[in-house]
Amino acid sequence: MADISAxxxxxxxxxxxxxxxxCKRALVETDGDLDKAIATLRERGLAAAAKKSGxxxxxxxxxxxxxxxxxxxxxxxxxxxxxxxxxxxGFRVFVKDLCLQIxxxxxxxxxxxxxxxxxxxxxxxxxxxQVQGKPPAAVQKxxxxxxxxxxxxxxxxxxxxxxxxxxxxxxMLTEQVTKIGENIQVRRFIRYQLGS
Amino acid sequence: MADISAxxxxxxxxxxxxxxxxCKRALVETDGDLDKAIATLRERGLAAAAKKSGxxxxxxxxxxxxxxxxxxxxxxxxxxxxxxxxxxxGFRVFVKDLCLQIxxxxxxxxxxxxxxxxxxxxxxxxxxxQVQGKPPAAVQKxxxxxxxxxxxxxxxxxxxxxxxxxxxxxxMLTEQVTKIGENIQVRRFIRYQLGS
Numbered sequence: 324m325a326d327i328s329a330x331x332x333x334x335x336x337x338x339x340x341x342x343x344x345x346c347k348r349a350l351v352e353t354d355g356d357l358d359k360a361i362a363t364l365r366e367r368g369l370a371a372a373a374k375k376s377g378x379x380x381x382x383x384x385x386x387x388x389x390x391x392x393x394x395x396x397x398x399x400x401x402x403x404x405x406x407x408x409x410x411x412x413g414f415r416v417f418v419k420d421l422c423l424q425i426x427x428x429x430x431x432x433x434x435x436x437x438x439x440x441x442x443x444x445x446x447x448x449x450x451x452x453q454v455q456g457k458p459p460a461a462v463q464k465x466x467x468x469x470x471x472x473x474x475x476x477x478x479x480x481x482x483x484x485x486x487x488x489x490x491x492x493x494x495m496l497t498e499q500v501t502k503i504g505e506n507i508q509v510r511r512f513i514r515y516q517l518g519s
Numbered sequence: 520m521a522d523i524s525a526x527x528x529x530x531x532x533x534x535x536x537x538x539x540x541x542c543k544r545a546l547v548e549t550d551g552d553l554d555k556a557i558a559t560l561r562e563r564g565l566a567a568a569a570k571k572s573g574x575x576x577x578x579x580x581x582x583x584x585x586x587x588x589x590x591x592x593x594x595x596x597x598x599x600x601x602x603x604x605x606x607x608x609g610f611r612v613f614v615k616d617l618c619l620q621i622x623x624x625x626x627x628x629x630x631x632x633x634x635x636x637x638x639x640x641x642x643x644x645x646x647x648x649q650v651q652g653k654p655p656a657a658v659q660k661x662x663x664x665x666x667x668x669x670x671x672x673x674x675x676x677x678x679x680x681x682x683x684x685x686x687x688x689x690x691m692l693t694e695q696v697t698k699i700g701e702n703i704q705v706r707r708f709i710r711y712q713l714g715s
Contacts, residue, residue: 362641362644362645365645365649366645366648366649368649381713381714382713382714383589383713383714384589384713385585385589385590385591385592385711385712385713386585386589386592387583387584387585387592387594388583389581389582389583392606393579393580393581393582393605393611394581395581396581396582396583396594396596397594398583398592398593398594398709398711399711400592400711400713402713402714409589410588415589445558448558449558449561449562452562453561453562453564511711513594513709515581515594515595515596515707516581517577517578517579517580517581517596517598518577518578518579518598
């Protein structure tokens with residue numbers, strides 16, 4: 324019999340809304356496979372069909388911005404630690420500024436850690452091919468510079484803050500964290516442009 | 520030498536902003552491989568780094584809705600054929616209603632054609648396992664019924680319209696098309712729920 328942790332049972336309960344013993348039993352029967360356990364509970368009519376993760380621990384704000392008569396739109400989720408901060412006016416203004424930033428500067432990722440490795444490799448190759456007839460050390464330095472430029476184009480946190488371009492978005496975020504005294508994280512965003 | 524169509528050259532021009540002859544040359548050199556041609560143009564400094572598709576042919580509206588103090592947000596793109604319709608008040612109200620629909624009813628896809636085949640198979644298996652001790656013909660009928668229920672839960676167009684549940688969203692859309700006399704398509708949407 325698989326050893327079923329209380330944590331796993333808890334997650335299954337949150338995912339399905341089923342009772343403790345039903346969840347535990349389903350996990351034992353499926354050797355702790357969460358997806359199979361969900362399927363088992365559903366077969367028994369003990370779990371709802373499309374129930375998504377019930378975890379709602381994080382506080383923060385979902386906000387949006389629509390630009391130029393509905394041709395560009397942004398949706399963002401920014402997390403903080405308490406509901407108190409989420410309702411703070413300064414925090415709300417900052418989140419709105421992030422929406423404007425995304426509408427204006429079209430980032431593709433929140434952080435450079437999110438950029439797929441294949442895309443980084445491709446950028447690096449292109450950058451290297453652009454440099455001709457220089458010693459290897461110089462080539463490397465130039466390529467690094469071009470990569471920094473690339474990250475500051477596609478990554479929200481590395482972009483110059485549109486309203487105050489001498490600072491990056493990350494620096495503005497750090498200022499907010501200091502001012503508010505709570506961790507703030509841009510969890511996700513999306514930008515729609517009409518027809519593209 | 521690969522035969523390069525004018526259409527391919529046009530697409531490369533739209534994607535890179537480079538000149539006609541540069542695009543044609545890059546395509547010839549890469550045997551018509553669009554991605555490689557883009558990389559080639561970039562190596563030569565003839566194309567911008569993060570230029571997205573320049574096509575902006577479709578008209579319509581990007582719209583958003585934020586619910587319950589910033590805990591749920593929706594972003595949607597609805598296409599129509601002319602800018603004239605995009606500015607039409609009735610069209611705008613309908614798009615706003617679709618946002619409310621998505622916020623309230625949490626669909627995952629626009630149409631049932633978008634549901635991954637693996638997910639449909641899994642749903643079908645679960646539905647079949649829920650039916651016990653009936654003749655095969657009855658089982659099939661019950662499973663089909665359960666699948667219809669599934670699609671009407673996860674697909675926006677198959678959902679009952681929240682504001683008028685005796686009609687589906689698709690029926691409401693068809694009414695709009697008839698009223699406005701233009702094709703209308705929900706191109707994409709996304710729903711963020713805080714912390715989940």
